[in-house]
Amino acid sequence: MKQSFLFTKTRRNAPTDEVSRNARMLIRGGFIHKEMAGVYSYLPLGLRVLNKITEIIREEMNALGGQEVYLSALQDREVWEKTGRWDERAVDSWFKTELKNGAETGLAFTHEEPLTALMRGHISSYRDLPKYPYQFQVKFRNETRARSGIIRGREFLMKDLYSFSRDETEHRVFYEKTKKAYHTIFARIGLGEKTVLTFASGGSFSKYSHEFQSLCAAGEDTIHLCGKCRIAVNNEIISEHPVCPQCGNDKLAPEKAVEVGNIFTLGTKFSDALNLKYRDEDGKEVSVFMGSYGIGPGRAIGVAVELFADEKGIMWPNSIAPFVVHLVSLASSAKVKKEADALYEKLQKEDIEVLYDDRDARAGEKFADADLIGIPLRAVVSEKTPAGKVEIKERISETARIVSHAELLEMLSGK
């Protein structure tokens, strides 16, 4: 994409009411726009990052046997009343609104109830199980405070998968597979080294649930990390479980972290309340055994920015960068401009995702924008670069070097 075509501009300052580093940087780079506290719109660069992340998650969910759906945001009060979660004493983050006839409806903060009700039409026998519907859908949560940028939004995209299994044994097998898939996802999006499996409160059907917490100073959560196992215990249960659940280590280190995913054994809580049952091989009616598995793709973006940035801007991991290379033309002559154009065409032809700074602007401005936007590799064509060559510099490095167009293409092919 040509940068002259891109409608967004970088800006020197973020809104004064924006305190979080992630949102400030994403706004300055033109990735997102702040509509109000905790509510952000995605601009072309931000949407590209979001789509990279959702596509990685989608691939891993499909590999698990997931089937994609898209449930509504407006919710029928009745299904929520059946589990007691319509009541604001049970759930204090509802956004509710009214239909013309005066009936109340809610904006989904999660989808257990409606999906469990929906599945009644599709599950009746043990032959129909297990099943794993999932979706990427917006959740609405009426947070009292929203000061962490896109890490805690009032409206945010979530991938939520739900497992419907015959029994706890079948459930456990899938639960462990999902745990692995989640590690794969966080590794693929560049957060693997910073993201640790964290033991958290389990509810009625399981001793623990599991969170995926990214170690991050901006985090609102505290976890207690075992340095040996790289697993952690959430602060909420540390007094009952003060040692590493894996090795028994009692020297756990408190760390700030952001919950980027969680997996939870729901058991038959929802299937009992909403009457989701199947007939087993003996014809007996049994409640379906459920689990839920969430990831916040927008939150992952926020964490990536908190972790991978310097004072000049963002440093995207390769797999989620909006483009893999930022081609910057500093041409003043027609000849060099033509050479930059030709290289852009060549990269496009090879399906390499390139942002081409073809703008009529000063070198300093172009470099500052490149640093702020944070594409992993910058490639400069200028009056000084020899014909057929380009100066490349990684965003995370200070040193530049000259390579041929062919070498650049080779480096980038398959990215």
Next chain:
Amino acid sequence: MKQSFLFTKTRRNAPTDEVSRNARMLIRGGFIHKEMAGVYSYLPLGLRVLNKITEIIREEMNALGGQEVYLSALQDREVWEKTGRWDERAVDSWFKTELKNGAETGLAFTHEEPLTALMRGHISSYRDLPKYPYQFQVKFRNETRARSGIIRGREFLMKDLYSFSRDETEHRVFYEKTKKAYHTIFARIGLGEKTVLTFASGGSFSKYSHEFQSLCAAGEDTIHLCGKCRIAVNNEIISEHPVCPQCGNDKLAPEKAVEVGNIFTLGTKFSDALNLKYRDEDGKEVSVFMGSYGIGPGRAIGVAVELFADEKGIMWPNSIAPFVVHLVSLASSAKVKKEADALYEKLQKEDIEVLYDDRDARAGEKFADADLIGIPLRAVVSEKTPAGKVEIKERISETARIVSHAELLEMLSGK
């Protein structure tokens, strides 16, 4: 995809409170689920159809120079107050809700106001224009009645593109290009022959706006069609404009229709109210000239079902069908089952989108499901089909014929 894997089941009856043909059939086929009146969730088959349509629209919007964004659903009251549309006397279809601090917020029924406000950060000079952001985003409309299935939802996906131009001349050129792109889109999704350009009320900045109306008995709109030109006049303006705007024909035929798209010249209504200005080549401040361009992908699905179905089920146009071929195995022997499995693998390997009915069910049930789901081509492998051959039948035809696997692959390649 194997049908044994798909979690949805067809059903004999739609919910008794569902009166529309499109929703009844889509619910019976397992494409959608009704959450409440006017609110539907998409199940795997329905989401596949929806994604086919949005991808066609996306390609055409990108070809026009569009740039994809994703704006929030929760809306800042302040921007709507500036145009007077926060007031429920101006807009009676708001869903409004409250933040914890008591401040009111709205669920976007459209996005002119927030996008115009957003663009202030990115447009300041004539060099920044024209620009064409677009999105696929859910709109919320508090309809008094919602009896047309997914043709009129309280929550529905919409593609909305907005044009930001220097002046009316530049705007007109783009407006005409969009008109052509819309014809291309409706042709590509199979609604071209049934969809006519319709002249409608234009507002302050244009004599007309233009709707794309699909002729359909279930339509809530009435249009007046010129049989010669295949263009129409909307009922709302027929008394002022009683003849064909193209040829002057005064024998226009009233027809029921569904509005599947519209394009509208907004002029400077929103840019004036929200102060979106640019400096022209002489340094003079000028209001940006705007247009808006909508398509309802879900509505298009509803229209396709209304138009292309018989008493047995849906007949999807090829380009938006959830799969291009429905492979049905009626094998009783291991040998024939193996042959059906092998053909499925071969189709998968060739990237042909195939739904494979591998279920242990009666032939009658499988054929009834195939007719209901409405995939354009059915291919049957049974004990009667000769080895290496398959019986094919188009959904729209009554006659079946035997072809070789190679012929089937040839027919389907590139679809």
